[in-house]
Amino acid sequence: MTYYLYYWPGIQGRGEFVRLTLEAGGADYVDVGREQGAAAVADAMDACRPPFAPPFLQADKQLIGQTANILHFLGPRLKLSPTSEQGRHWALQLELTIADLVVEAHDVHHPISPELFYEEQQDEARRTAQVFVRERLPKFLGYFERVLNGNGGGALWMIGRSLSHVDLSLFQVLTGLEYAFPSAMQGLAERHPDLMALRDRVAGLDRIAAYLDAPRRIPFNEDGIFRHYPELDFGNH
Amino acid sequence: MTYYLYYWPGIQGRGEFVRLTLEAGGADYVDVGREQGAAAVADAMDACRPPFAPPFLQADKQLIGQTANILHFLGPRLKLSPTSEQGRHWALQLELTIADLVVEAHDVHHPISPELFYEEQQDEARRTAQVFVRERLPKFLGYFERVLNGNGGGALWMIGRSLSHVDLSLFQVLTGLEYAFPSAMQGLAERHPDLMALRDRVAGLDRIAAYLDAPRRIPFNEDGIFRHYPELDFGNH
Incomplete structure (x- = not known):
């Protein structure tokens, strides 16, 4: 079975999830x-x-759009989601909460509209960035750390005892946030050690480590979701 | 089976879906x-x-968060979603696209941050509203009208031949947009007659008509997602 992923070339974007x-x-x-x-x-x-927009996936003749929906579809097929219906709803719930964080991280540099360039909304972006770093980011990271810790003492993964698409997506968000907001994330990483250990654990998986080293992993850049604009990287201390 | 819906009182918000x-x-x-x-x-x-935030639903001992996930859960139980796995993914995809529109409609009055009051971001909101009405709203409505028309000539519902949670959510979005942006929606309604007919069809369902007339339907107000601020209601001509 060959899957066909449709996404814009040149950026990681939502396709990367x-x-x-x-x-x-x-x-x-x-x-x-x-x-x-x-x-x-x-x-x-x-x-x-x-689909309304990329990414979308083709599997046989079925076209599936919306990132979280695609992962909800792929999870059972690639053994990367819980097997029970209850577990799958929990995975989808976490994936959608990650998607909410992704929207907010994107909108930091596009607060007025995705239809305008960053340069057209740079002043507004500075205001958004400050509140994002001070209020929103700690709220989301605190939530995910709490969920991880709630999954039993010393839990390796977000759900049960197995790797799922939720861990992979969290890795991507955390890595992207560190790229975009290195100062802010430095302080936050210290306060969320288990989440950062999860990120390292995902990065160390054989297949993921190989992928991250391969030329097909597009580097982060300033056309994607996570953009490093130094003027938006307010420290969180 | 009694369901328990958890949502903030006083607004329709995401709980209304x-x-x-x-x-x-x-x-x-x-x-x-x-x-x-x-x-x-x-x-x-x-x-x-x-859950990260309300709404969430309790069904027996299971707690389910994220609006689209809740509807994906309720769909088969209330016979308000397609029965095939492929159909359910399509319903979830459309529901998530509606959710994207809801975020954008909300962010018109909160472009800088949900953590600040409208009065603190009113100037920015005027800029956002103009682009939203001119670019984003026609793009979303055009998409949903195209999907409806693509569901066979004279299709009554968004998916197949049965009412689903997608139709109900579209009704809510369209009604909310008409409340918030009456001038803009007047022009857009004329260009999307089939979508507006769908909205009327939902409003006319026995159970929905009874609900809309009942005191338990909270009126739209300026604390919710769809807010009527005349200064943001730019016409779309």
């Missing part, structure tokens, strides 16, 4: 945007049940 | 926040698998 799960699951997949260009992604959106 | 599905499904439910106050909602968040 899908890539990490495909990589960790050892799936055979084609990264259509990177192999055939952005036009191939745009063309594929003209479907009978069209 | 859950209420509409519970009402349309004829479910027996307790609206805990309205019956017991906000403290009861806050207390219930201190759970073993805690």
Whole structure:
């Protein structure tokens, strides 16, 4: 079974959450945007049940859009989600909360609109960044650390005893936040040691370590979700 | 089976998407926040698998958070979602796209941060509102109209031949947008007749019509997601 991932080339973006799960699951997949260009992604959106935006995944003749929905679909197929219905709802719930954090992290540099350039909303972005770093980021990280600790003493993963797409997505968010807000994250990392240990654990998985070293892992850059603009990196002390 | 909905009293908010599905499904439910106050909602968040924020639903001993996840859970139980796995993923995909629109509609009046009052970000909100009305709203409404039309000629509902939580959530978004942006929506309604007919069809369902007339339907107000601030209601012509 070959999966086809459709996402814009050149950025990690939301496509990266899908890539990490495909990589960790050892799936055979084609990264259509990177192999055939952005036009191939745009063309594929003209479907009978069209996605609103990339990323979307093709599995046989089924097209699945929305990042959390894609991971909810892939989880059982790649053995990267709980097996019970209750567990799968919990995984989807956490994945959607990660998605909320991703939106807020993105909107730091695009507070007025995704339709305008950063340079058109730079002053507003400075205001947003301060509140994000001071209020929102600690709230989200505190929540995820609490969930991890609530999963039994010394829990290795977010849910039960197995790696899931939730761990992979948390790795991606934490790594992205450290890229975008190194000063803020320095202070926060010390206060969330178990979450940072989880990030390291994911980075050390054989398949993920190999992927992170490979040329197909696109570096973070200032066209993606997580952007390092020094003027927005307010320290959190 | 009695469901317990936990949401802040006083606003429709995200809780309303859950209420509409519970009402349309004829479910027996307790609206805990309205019956017991906000403290009861806050207390219930201190759970073993805690939600990040309301709304969340209790079904037996299971606690389910994140609006789209709750609807994905309720869908099959209340016969308000497709029955095939493929259909359920499509419903979740559309529900998550509605959720994206809800975030953007909310952020029009809170572009800088949800942690600040509207009055602290009113100037920025005016900028956001203009782009939202001109660019984002037509993009989302055009998408949903296209999906509806793609569901076969003269389709009554968004998916297949049956009412689903997607139709109910679209009704809520469209109604909220008309409350918040009456000028903008006047022009857009004319260009999306099938979507507006869908909204009317939902409003006319026996259970929904009864609910909308009942005192338990909280009116829209300026503490919720959809707020009517005349200074943000730019026309779309």
